[in-house]
């Protein structure tokens with residue numbers, strides 16, 4: 001038997017292909033000093049730890065696509081937690097469905113519940129000139145309402161906004177820190193404009209403008225009609241912050257909140273400029289926020305274009321890749337493809353990435369948490385820019401402990417509590433014992449149990465009260481507990497006495 005020459009050649013070629021184009025980037029490229037990159041998981045083929053480092057990439061922006069339940073939000077959470085540890089990067093999440101609340105709580109971040117006590121004044125200037133802000137407001141109304149179809153009405157609304165600023169002492173082309181007007185002022189201005197119109201047609205047009213805005217000033221629907229409680233300047237420097245929009249009553253309201261926040265953020269970003277000391281200042285996350293990720297006029301696109309130079313990164317996650325604007329999709333430095341179900345979505349992704357049948361096959365095999373990542377390298381390289389990854393290697397679920405009193409309950413993070421115990425003066429073994437107490441009881445114990453334990457370690461009541469206050473317990477509730485403990489102790493004492501007497505009697509009898 002002999003081998004056909006073409007067979008030899010093709011197998012040699014196949015070997016060479018592997019040699020020339022290794023299926024994974026070299027180890028030296030994937031690995032990183034944990035202080036300089038974010039570890040996510042290991043690669044599928046060679047089991048090399050995969051570190052994400054924006055300095056190796058064309059930009060710090062990330063898109064994640066995959067069917068519901070594929071693990072997109074899990075990936076984002078793991079990523080943000082570690083980016084915060086690695087570079088101290090802040091994050092602002094625009095959370096459509098309220099799925100980041102628990103995680104933010106566990107990581108010691110903050111959640112703002114839009115629709116429950118938080119307001120954002122649509123007329124806030126956020127450092128801009130009134131004339132700029134008017135343009136932005138009109139642009140948001142164009143995305144969300146039909147105003148774009150009625151140029152006359154658009155003009156009336158624009159005039160009313162400008163007049164409102166002017167009547168409140170603002171110069172249209174000057175920045176100002178004065179308290180801005182609110183939506184009801186704009187409605188009043190529109191009423192004035194209406195009364196000045198000479199024809200019924202024009203009056204009707206202005207009335208339409210009033211109709212468009214007025215519902216937003218009605219109680220219960222007035223989330224954009226009051227002075228802001230949300231301070232973006234602070235929020236973008238507060239660590240991990242979730243803006244929970246799910247309690248807003250409609251998709252339009254959520255979109256208006258998302259668009260407005262992005263408009264204002266864009267200004268902050270430009271104003272902040274570049275600073276040499278920090279790698280990445282902020283990640284802006286839009287998870288399932290299709291309405292604001294899809295529109296040409298959305299500032300997510302501006303952030304993708306300009307973010308890198310201001311050290312702002314964008315993360316967009318969506319179950320539907322066609323909902324991510326092509327300018328975002330084709331410009332992100334990192335694209336995670338997770339499990340995709342619909343043929344249409346797969347074709348859409350493939351048409352923009354032009355990957356091989358081999359990758360298509362791999363996409364079909366992805367399980368929960370697994371992904372294929374496309375990397376846009378900062379420098380020209382001759383190795384593969386596609387890496388197949390194992391399941392994202394996330395944090396252990398963070399554990400919370402709860403202390404129960406008679407009328408109170410406080411919950412805190414185990415890790416933070418351990419640090420507090422250490423600062424309080426417990427040694428390692430004592431800390432372990434206290435944790436074991438919680439864990440034996442499903443992480444919930446009564447305050448008295450903890451107080452007793454701390455007393456055993458030699459701490460006096462006043463120190464213990466100070467510590468308990470630090471955990472969030474109220475003094476008024478602690479005092480009665482201490483007196484109960486006192487009574488209980490006396491009970492124990494008398495119990496002991498009874499027992500001793502009984503034992504004594506027993507020995508006597510013998």
Ligand SMILES: Nc1ncnc2c1ncn2[C@@H]1O[C@H](COP(=O)(O)OP(=O)(O)O)[C@@H](O)[C@H]1O
Nearest residue numbers: 067068069070071072073074368369391392393
């Ligand atoms: N890498 C992973 N390791 C462990 N659990 C995961 C992982 N990825 C996802 N999960 C779990 O799978 C479920 C769906 O994940 P999620 O991130 O909410 O999906 P998506 O955002 O794509 O809808 C969640 O319960 C999540 O905890």
Ligand SMILES: [Mg+2]
Nearest residue numbers: 072073099287
């Ligand atoms: Mg999700």
